[in-house]
Amino acid sequence: MNFKTIDELLEYTKQIRGxxxxxxxxxxxxxxxxxxxxxxxxxIETGFYKYPNNNKAEADFANLGVELKVSGYIKNKxxxxxxxxxxxxxxxxxxxxxxxxxxxxxxxxxSKKILIIWYEYDREKDYKDFVITDFQLxxxxxxxxxxxxxxxxxxxxxxxxxxxxxxxxxxxYLGACPKGSTGKDRTxxxxxxxxxxxxxxxxKNSYMTGILRNAHLILDVDNIEYxxxxxxxxxxxxxxxxxxxxxxxxxxxHKKLAEPVPKQLSKMISxxxxxxxxxxxxxxxxxxxxxxxxKNLPVNDFGYPLERMSFRNLVLTEFKDSWEDSYxxxxxxxxxxxxxxxxxxxxxxxGERILEGIRQITFNDxxxxxxxxxxxxxKKAIEKxxxxxxxxxxxxxxxxxxxxxKGKRGDEAYxxxxxxxxxxxxxxxxxxxxxxxxxxKNKG
DNA sequence: CTCTGATCATGT
DNA sequence: ACATGATCAGAG
Numbered sequence: 001m002n003f004k005t006i007d008e009l010l011e012y013t014k015q016i017r018g019x020x021x022x023x024x025x026x027x028x029x030x031x032x033x034x035x036x037x038x039x040x041x042x043x044i045e046t047g048f049y050k051y052p053n054n055n056k057a058e059a060d061f062a063n064l065g066v067e068l069k070v071s072g073y074i075k076n077k078x079x080x081x082x083x084x085x086x087x088x089x090x091x092x093x094x095x096x097x098x099x100x101x102x103x104x105x106x107x108x109x110x111s112k113k114i115l116i117i118w119y120e121y122d123r124e125k126d127y128k129d130f131v132i133t134d135f136q137l138x139x140x141x142x143x144x145x146x147x148x149x150x151x152x153x154x155x156x157x158x159x160x161x162x163x164x165x166x167x168x169x170x171x172x173y174l175g176a177c178p179k180g181s182t183g184k185d186r187t188x189x190x191x192x193x194x195x196x197x198x199x200x201x202x203x204k205n206s207y208m209t210g211i212l213r214n215a216h217l218i219l220d221v222d223n224i225e226y227x228x229x230x231x232x233x234x235x236x237x238x239x240x241x242x243x244x245x246x247x248x249x250x251x252x253x254h255k256k257l258a259e260p261v262p263k264q265l266s267k268m269i270s271x272x273x274x275x276x277x278x279x280x281x282x283x284x285x286x287x288x289x290x291x292x293x294x295k296n297l298p299v300n301d302f303g304y305p306l307e308r309m310s311f312r313n314l315v316l317t318e319f320k321d322s323w324e325d326s327y328x329x330x331x332x333x334x335x336x337x338x339x340x341x342x343x344x345x346x347x348x349x350x351g352e353r354i355l356e357g358i359r360q361i362t363f364n365d366x367x368x369x370x371x372x373x374x375x376x377x378x379k380k381a382i383e384k385x386x387x388x389x390x391x392x393x394x395x396x397x398x399x400x401x402x403x404x405x406k407g408k409r410g411d412e413a414y415x416x417x418x419x420x421x422x423x424x425x426x427x428x429x430x431x432x433x434x435x436x437x438x439x440x441k442n443k444g
Numbered sequence: 445c446t447c448t449g450a451t452c453a454t455g456t
Numbered sequence: 457a458c459a460t461g462a463t464c465a466g467a468g
């Protein structure tokens with residue numbers, strides 16, 4: 001089929017709503033147990049749009065400057081929806097990127113527009129039965145400044161001979177995601193003899209979720225004062241560096257701090273200074289589509305953490321997914337932790353510590369792999385219904401992520417691990433590991 | 445001391 | 457009513 005205008009294309013596409021993939025699988029490539037995601041796009045191309053099934057390298061609707069992408073989303077418990085995965089674009093060629101100037105043609109073909117076909121992912125269903133519920137034409141032009149900035153960051157890292165250290169957390173919207181079936185593939189890079197994991201450009205999961213939820217949001221890029229969240233956060237805290245938690249809190253709220261000092265005092269301060277989590281998108285557009293988390297951490301004079309870093313409670317059913325498909329892998333791959341550090345001695349009390357500065361943490365392939373071991377250990381404990389298998393601290397060599405209790409008085413988090421879907425345990429990052437990550441990038 | 449299971453005030 | 461972010465405090 002050949003469309004003369006974008007309107008014509010969209011008009012035709014309306015029919016796709018409510019259909020499933022098997023409706024278009026004219027060659028019956030989707031067998032009952034097929035899990036081949038790459039196939040879904042082909043099926044829509046050939047079965048719905050009736051394009052010949054060739055491997056011609058050009059935009060799907062080349063004459064209109066539109067690229068077709070088929071992408072899944074999931075329904076969350078709270079009624080919201082999220083993209084299932086990042087959207088993978090073209091492969092990164094380490095040897096040529098260093099000579100390239102940014103151009104959308106490196107990500108897509110000639111186009112800056114993507115026609116996204118959204119289907120609802122359901123772990124209980126076969127791929128052929130997934131329902132296509134909606135579509136949207138997305139124009140990347142509005143975000144081009146940030147995407148260009150991301151491209152430059154990736155390029156710079158390759159120029160520095162650090163292609164093997166690339167991670168999705170380095171950038172805002174455009175990620176460098178792992179590519180290659182086994183995860184063990186390695187490829188060469190121009191300025192280092194280290195072999196690097198092959199990667200592709202991708203639109204991050206959180207960015208896709210932003211697009212999905214906010215189809216018509218086009219950022220006013222002229223109003224972005226800061227290029228990175230780190231710059232923005234630093235600007236908010238810099239006047240308070242060297243000051244005590246108590247004083248900062250009382251200065252900001254004009255309230256006397258009640259006794260006992262709340263454990264989340266530092267969080268209350270960062271809520272005031274930077275914004276509560278829900279308000280963040282109104283503070284800086286970068287927060288709208290990217291997974292930044294503000295964390296607070298007490299450290300000693302050498303910058304060594306006084307505490308581990310905790311995350312939200314574990315949910316039993318989430319561990320039905322394999323590590324590769326899991327919420328937690330995606331979370332750790334894409335998240336950027338902005339860590340606000342407070343200095344204090346080992347027995348310093350909460351409230352008396354001094355604001356020292358900020359650090360940024362992202363996780364690399366090696367970290368992710370080690371997290372996976374912890375994840376799989378939890379998965380095994382659940383499958384065998386055996387609490388003793390849980391990856392509590394120091395359960396295996398090189399462990400950097402551990403399971404720890406997190407509840408209210410008398411919860412007996414471990415004993416009652418199987419009582420509720422939402423458990424009373426959480427993941428915590430090991431202090432030694434945290435220390436090494438805090439020193440990986442020097443900022444603040 | 446350090447480690448790690450236990451606990452809390454707050455936000456939603 | 458309960459998860460969250462973070463610290464507390466007893467065990468060893």
